[in-house]
Amino acid sequence: MFHWLEQRPFFFAVMLFLTVAFAGFIEIVPDFAKASQPVVGKKPFTVLELAGKQVYIKDSCNACHSQLIRPFKSETDRYGMYSLSGEYAYDRPFVWGSKRTGPDLHRVGNYRTTDWHENHMMDPASVVPGSIMPKYPHMFTNIADLATAYANANTQKSVFGVPYDAKGMTKLGSWKEAKAQALEDAKKIADEMKNQTVKDEVAAGKVPEIVALIAYLNSLK
Amino acid sequence: MQSNAQLEYDYSVVKMFTFTTILFGIIGMLIGVILAFQLAFPELSNLFGEYGTFSRLRPIHTNGVAFGFTLSGIFATWYYVGQRTLKMSLSESPFLMKVAKLHFWLYFITILLAVVTLILGITTSKEYAELEWPLDLLVVVWWVLWGVAMFGMIGMRRERAIYVSIWYFMSSFLAVAMLYLFNNMEVPTFLWSGDAPSSIMHSISMYAGTNDALVQWWYGHNAVAFVFTTPIIAMIYYFLPKESGQPVFSYKLSVLAFWGLMFVYLWAGGHHLLYSTVPDWMQTMGSAMSVVLILPSWGSAINMLLTMKGEWQQLQTSPLIKFMIMASTFYMLSTIEGPIQAIKSVNAIAHFTDWIPGHVHDGTLGWVGFMVMASLYHMAPRIYKREIYSKSLMETQFWLQTVGIVLYFTSMWIAGITQGMMWRAYDEYGSLLYSFIDTVEVLHPYYTLRGIGGLFYLIGFFMFAFNMYKTATSGRVLDKEPANASPMAS
Numbered sequence: 193m194f195h196w197l198e199q200r201p202f203f204f205a206v207m208l209f210l211t212v213a214f215a216g217f218i219e220i221v222p223d224f225a226k227a228s229q230p231v232v233g234k235k236p237f238t239v240l241e242l243a244g245k246q247v248y249i250k251d252s253c254n255a256c257h258s259q260l261i262r263p264f265k266s267e268t269d270r271y272g273m274y275s276l277s278g279e280y281a282y283d284r285p286f287v288w289g290s291k292r293t294g295p296d297l298h299r300v301g302n303y304r305t306t307d308w309h310e311n312h313m314m315d316p317a318s319v320v321p322g323s324i325m326p327k328y329p330h331m332f333t334n335i336a337d338l339a340t341a342y343a344n345a346n347t348q349k350s351v352f353g354v355p356y357d358a359k360g361m362t363k364l365g366s367w368k369e370a371k372a373q374a375l376e377d378a379k380k381i382a383d384e385m386k387n388q389t390v391k392d393e394v395a396a397g398k399v400p401e402i403v404a405l406i407a408y409l410n411s412l413k
Numbered sequence: 414m415q416s417n418a419q420l421e422y423d424y425s426v427v428k429m430f431t432f433t434t435i436l437f438g439i440i441g442m443l444i445g446v447i448l449a450f451q452l453a454f455p456e457l458s459n460l461f462g463e464y465g466t467f468s469r470l471r472p473i474h475t476n477g478v479a480f481g482f483t484l485s486g487i488f489a490t491w492y493y494v495g496q497r498t499l500k501m502s503l504s505e506s507p508f509l510m511k512v513a514k515l516h517f518w519l520y521f522i523t524i525l526l527a528v529v530t531l532i533l534g535i536t537t538s539k540e541y542a543e544l545e546w547p548l549d550l551l552v553v554v555w556w557v558l559w560g561v562a563m564f565g566m567i568g569m570r571r572e573r574a575i576y577v578s579i580w581y582f583m584s585s586f587l588a589v590a591m592l593y594l595f596n597n598m599e600v601p602t603f604l605w606s607g608d609a610p611s612s613i614m615h616s617i618s619m620y621a622g623t624n625d626a627l628v629q630w631w632y633g634h635n636a637v638a639f640v641f642t643t644p645i646i647a648m649i650y651y652f653l654p655k656e657s658g659q660p661v662f663s664y665k666l667s668v669l670a671f672w673g674l675m676f677v678y679l680w681a682g683g684h685h686l687l688y689s690t691v692p693d694w695m696q697t698m699g700s701a702m703s704v705v706l707i708l709p710s711w712g713s714a715i716n717m718l719l720t721m722k723g724e725w726q727q728l729q730t731s732p733l734i735k736f737m738i739m740a741s742t743f744y745m746l747s748t749i750e751g752p753i754q755a756i757k758s759v760n761a762i763a764h765f766t767d768w769i770p771g772h773v774h775d776g777t778l779g780w781v782g783f784m785v786m787a788s789l790y791h792m793a794p795r796i797y798k799r800e801i802y803s804k805s806l807m808e809t810q811f812w813l814q815t816v817g818i819v820l821y822f823t824s825m826w827i828a829g830i831t832q833g834m835m836w837r838a839y840d841e842y843g844s845l846l847y848s849f850i851d852t853v854e855v856l857h858p859y860y861t862l863r864g865i866g867g868l869f870y871l872i873g874f875f876m877f878a879f880n881m882y883k884t885a886t887s888g889r890v891l892d893k894e895p896a897n898a899s900p901m902a903s
Contacts, residue, residue, distance in 0.1 A: 194668050194672075195574070198574045198575055198580075199573050199574050199575075201564070201567045201568075201575055201579075201583075204575070204580070204583070205564075205583060205587060208580075208583060208584055208587060208675060209587050209591070211672065211675045211676050212584065212587065212588045212591070212675050212676075212678075212679055213591060213679075214676070214679070215676075215677075215678075215679035215680040215702075216591070216592075216595075216631055216679050219627075219631065219679075219680065219682070219683065219695055219698065220627060220628065220631060223691075223692045223695070224624055228620075228621055228622065228623070228624055246615075249536060249537075249538040250534035250535075250536065251463070251466065251468050251469060251534060252468035252469060252471060252472060252534075252536065252538065253468060254538055255467070255468045255471045255472070256467070256468065258765055260689055260690075262688040262689070262761070262764075263688060264688070264761065264837065266836060266837035266838075266839070266845065267836075269844075269845055270836075270845060270849070275689075275690055276690060277622065277623040277690035277691075279622075280621065280622025280623055280625075280626075280690070281621055281622055282621060282622070283621055283622040283625070284617040284618045284619075284620070284621045284622075284625065285537060285538055285539050285617065285618040285625050285629075286618075286621070286622050286623070286625040286626045286629070287538060288626055288689065290540060290685065290765070290769070291765055291766075291767075291769065291770070292765035292766070293452065293853075294849075294853075295849040317455075320850050321850075322850050322853065322854045323455070323850060323853070324452055324455040324853060325455065326451075326455065326458035326459055326466040326467055326468065327458075327459050328463075328466070330462055330463035334463070337611070337612060338609075339606065339609040339610045339611040339612075340602065340603075340606075340609075340611040340612045340615045342606065342607070342609040342611065343602035343603055343605060343606035343607075343609055343611035343612075343615065344602050344611075344615065344617055346602075346605045346606065346607055346609075347600055347602040347604070347605040347617055348617065350605045351600055351605065352621070366607060366608075367606075367607045367608050367609035370609075371609075
């Protein structure tokens with residue numbers, strides 16, 4: 193049979209494709225719908241948080257930080273309750289990471305504050321002596337892309353049926369409303385910060401990346 | 414063999430891809446060494462503002478070496494091995510020639526754009542699938558062009574049966590096409606931006622959370638399979654018998670290893686998600702199939718080692734044979750190490766630690782890097798019609814790089830297991846013994862050692878680039894093509 197196939201590249205390719213595709217089909221299809229159910233009470237990210245997640249992705253925080261707490265005592269002691277599938281229902285893309293050069297961040301909102309993040313992102317070693325994390329001062333001057341974050345949320349709502357604007361869920365509304373809401377959220381965070389440039393920017397209606405990122409990190413609980 | 418006499422193979426596309434193999438190899442590996450030293454000496458992460466941080470550079474390294482260096486090497490060897498084993502010349506078909514050249518140029522542009530966009534932070538964040546949607550579309554175009562060239566060339570063949578190497582190249586084409594398409598299903602968000610002035614480059618994944626992770630690692634693991642494994646096996650099946658003048662040890666073993674690998678490999682993706690939130694049965698399947706994967710992997714490797722039966726003295730005389738045999742040996746190491754890490758209880762310690770990059774690098778540096786360089790060395794006298802410039806330089810390069818790899822993976826083994834054990838250590842009162850930063854500081858000597866190992870490898874790669882350049886420009890001109898052992902000046 194193999195001799196026969198090797199002389200007929202077309203059938204060889206078909207046979208090859210079926211052999212290769214088989215596993216993916218069996219593994220992925222059966223549980224797909226089940227795995228995407230949100231846990232009760234899970235709300236979609238706000239526009240500001242999504243802008244923060246975009247900063248997280250832009251600077252590849254997930255190259256060194258996981259967001260997946262495994263069900264071991266040593267991990268739940270360190271990071272909190274182990275992760276559940278339904279907690280990720282609104283995570284597009286997922287940002288589990290595959291390497292912990294730094295600690296897990298899935299519930300970092302439970303034990304770190306705005307103030308802590310502000311100092312840490314400016315100079316990690318000032319908060320955690322011995323830290324090998326790079327400094328991210330550019331996040332204090334770069335402006336977060338709220339418009340894309342709005343498009344992000346609206347795509348989730350329109351294409352994937354994520355329950356924005358549903359009863360008891362995160363409000364999205366029009367771009368104008370969403371922007372006003374994001375600015376309001378940003379002001380609350382900026383009030384807890386010390387950096388004057390950041391405060392001035394927010395007062396002027398612009399949101400520095402650091403504010404959005406902190407909003408995102410604080411939402412991870 | 415008779416019909417071969419009149420056939421003049423056309424190596425213009427091979428030469429173009431050979432150039433990019435070296436170019437992207439230098440870029441990708443240089444960034445790799447910088448990254449390694451940034452972990453040992455974090456001040457190095459802040460030399461170029463936001464564009465020089467570890468996190469920004471890391472995707473450029475992975476994409477640069479996987480899709481720049483390795484893919485270039487794969488395409489270069491495909492256009493070489495393809496023509497020769499199918500007994501056809503690209504110059505016979507102006508159409509396929511155009512396709513192949515377009516394939517090259519679009520590919521080249523894509524990789525350059527990839528470097529630019531990644532440095533600007535335009536990324537989807539999915540590992541080895543970081544490129545945003547416009548670049549993904551470009552990738553699809555040249556991948557299809559490669560397919561057209563491949564099946565076009567196969568259609569024109571004079572040799573009825575297709576050789577083992579072609580099977581493997583074909584599997585890469587088909588599998589990566591499938592994996593890439595499904596994992597990069599994404600929706601550009603500017604289409605639903607309302608009146609918000611959003612970025613046109615941004616997209617979100619079609620899948621959410623656990624499903625996204627599942628599709629990603631089905632892709633991520635098997636991109637490794639069909640970029641770092643199957644095409645490299647294609648290379649060794651052609652270049653080792655050719656260079657050594659020995660027939661492949663066993664046809665049956667090649668068939669068994671090939672179809673075995675094809676069937677088993679895709680299952681193994683689940684081992685990246687052990688103890689995660691994907692369904693348990695999938696994790697167990699991933700773990701079990703990873704162990705089964707030893708069989709077809711070692712099947713190929715042993716087939717190659719036994720090909721040298723009775724001719725082992727060539728290992729002493731030819732640095733080119735050294736590269737290939739060492740590559741095969743590293744393949745065996747890597748494919749026993751992987752399954753060990755996929756065992757659930759081992760994975761509990763190994764996952765998230767430096768043992769994983771350690772494992773990746775004994776595969777990529779030892780197996781992929783050595784085999785790609787060996788293939789280019791073997792092709793050089795045939796495509797440039799010149800003798801290899803320096804044997805002693807090749808010999809030095811071999812030892813320097815081998816030491817580099819050993820430093821790399823041994824330091825990462827120790828680092829990974831040390832950190833994995835420290836994370837789970839408890840004191841006598843039942844509290845965690847170490848804070849996270851304790852487990853980072855302890856790694857400093859190993860990170861330094863890894864950087865040095867990487868630097869050795871990079872220096873070796875510069876030697877390779879220099880040797881190739883000198884061969885192409887000033888090696889002694891050959892009057893006829895060498896049959897087996899590649900001629901090299903001392």
